[in-house]
Amino acid sequence: MSTVTDPRTPVAAPAAKSPRRPHLSGMTWLVWRQHRAAYWTLVGLTLACLAGVAWQRSQLTDYLAKYGWPHLKGDEWVQGFTAYSGHLSQAGLALTCVPVLLAVFVGAPLLAPDLENGTAKLVAAQSVSRVRWIGTKLVITGVLLVAGTALISAAYTWWWAPVKSQAGWTEATYFNTTGPVAVALTLFLVSLGVLVGMLARRTLTAMVVTFFLSIAVEVVWSMSRLSLGSEVNATTHHAAGLPGQSPTLPTGAYEIDSNYITGSGKLMGWSTCAHEASEKAVEVCLRKADVVGWSTKYLPISQLSSMQWLGAGILFGLTAVVVAVVVVRGRRRLV
Template structure:
């Protein structure tokens, strides 16, 4: 039997293995080392199936990054010429508004990313295969359903992490020089807190994998997208309501009265004020509106003396806690994502066909 080997010919058919023309021996030089790494097997199949969504996400990410880099360059040119931070931006008036206004639309877009990814990437990821019957082909293939599911989730998760991670890092880099300026963005607001650090990644992952789980249960793409929209909006609302609880509030008090100059507590720059109350001599707190109905300062002071008010009590969150609050909140979201993924594998062992 002949042992002649053949190799594919670009034009079709096969050609013999190349040999050295001088002695007939096989040429040791091959093109193997020059080949680029390429996807294969299940990874290639999943990427090809969802390549339109994946490439669209990466392309929009690249364009958004380019825009933010440009905007930061413009802002830094102004700040350097103005003399910030030696000079307060309060004195800049409308001149800085041209640059600060650019934050709002970009931040709004970044806050919408978890919702958009959940609805248009997460919900159809498996629901489409279940609805049109493609998932049934997995059961008759040599590769298991578990591997198919793991590959789908891994590639989608990788695209999400890369995209949101880059967007978060670049937006934080843009905002960081003026992060202490509440006129630009309050650091406890969704505009800044949900668009920097690990929070965008965590919110998007739980939205996407939550959408996948909804699609697996409902098995209808359009219905899954609608329900996922409601789910992701609910996640955003609950998260926004919980931001303040992620930090440890600091309380500062005074005992120099509440009327007059320099009697209100001095808070650190960028601090977020949660609440303020009057402090009584016994240490109790009363609302700051106490005695507000008094017609004159003398009458109000008499009212305050009667209530034994001696100073202010202010509760606030320092900006130094922002990073810790973000990681603490993100860890909760990552844990929730892990629970959803565990459910998907548990459900997929028997019902993902």
């Protein structure tokens, strides 16, 4: 029995397909769903930091504009810069704590809870490989950390740039929060936190151990970062026994050490004749020591970029080693 369709009956047009929106699926969706609270917190804090830095920089540039910024002349602007430098250093100090906090609250809990409550055993029993599961967690977390840290670091560098010659660029407040060091140090500490969580297999234990380990890394880094640069030596020469003025260093230079220099080129500490009771006695002491000038070692601010990239390269390399250990151990002994 056939059905005859009346040619006069209008035929309904096929429904237009709605454009498919991009969405997460599979393992990516699972990882995002599991850690969505931490991930959204990272996004929110990043946006809040960017807004705060933008507002603070506008305040700084409004102040500097009174003295002809971006072409500042003289040092008059330095007199009233104290309040703005306080905000800048306080923000930088807060940012130096961010890598440690991320290592404790993002890195350590990335795998430790799954190992503690048995979720890792369930994952190991599925068709998805353990390496893919760990890799997805590391990649998503790493992308968010790199994007957020890089944006905040770039914004803080933008805020600091107009006055970096007057701020202590060798201090952790600025050296660790500008350029590539901020990203590299964050990734290294977070990867350490992931490894500690994998080994400890207890969330709270992993967070505590990661905190103290991160502090230790920060201390070692602060003690070694100046060695990333190449010292420059400046000398002055005067008559015997008259050291005169120490060398004039370039703007923004960081002075490492300053010593008397003798006619034979020997260096003597600046306190060599400080024990003498009078200026005449000091002059006699200096003549006996054959002091003829000063020798000053310093780091020029022009080395900042090269020092940061060298340090970041070392940290990136260490991060790659830690991540490799996490992946290999996760493949062999996850549960």
